[in-house]
Amino acid sequence: MSAPEHDHGTPEELPPMGGVGGLVRSFFGLFDDPKNVTRLCWGLAVVCVVLVVIGELIHKHGHFDVEYTVPAFYGLFGFIAYCCIIGTAILLRKLVMRPEDYYDE
Numbered sequence: 001m002s003a004p005e006h007d008h009g010t011p012e013e014l015p016p017m018g019g020v021g022g023l024v025r026s027f028f029g030l031f032d033d034p035k036n037v038t039r040l041c042w043g044l045a046v047v048c049v050v051l052v053v054i055g056e057l058i059h060k061h062g063h064f065d066v067e068y069t070v071p072a073f074y075g076l077f078g079f080i081a082y083c084c085i086i087g088t089a090i091l092l093r094k095l096v097m098r099p100e101d102y103y104d105e
Contacts, residue, residue: 052072055074
């Protein structure tokens with residue numbers, strides 16, 4: 001717990017920062033507006049679609065037939081692997097998690 005004299009409050013109450021700190025704060029301040037977050041998500045979706053289309057136009061040298069027959073195979077495979085890793089982490093957390101007061105006893 002910090003002392004009251006060191007509590008800086010909300011970002012609006014923070015003192016102005018110059019140099020790199022001001023640039024960082026102004027850059028991340030862009031994400032405070034929900035419109036900018038929506039634009040970022042749509043931009044990311046457009047980039048992903050463009051990459052899938054370009055990936056289908058490039059000749060691949062795969063080892064298995066599924067790499068040729070399934071469109072966007074590498075992207076789908078990576079997404080499924082990511083989901084499996086997250087699911088495993090959630091199950092592992094339930095297995096090894098200790099009670100909140102474990103070290104206090």
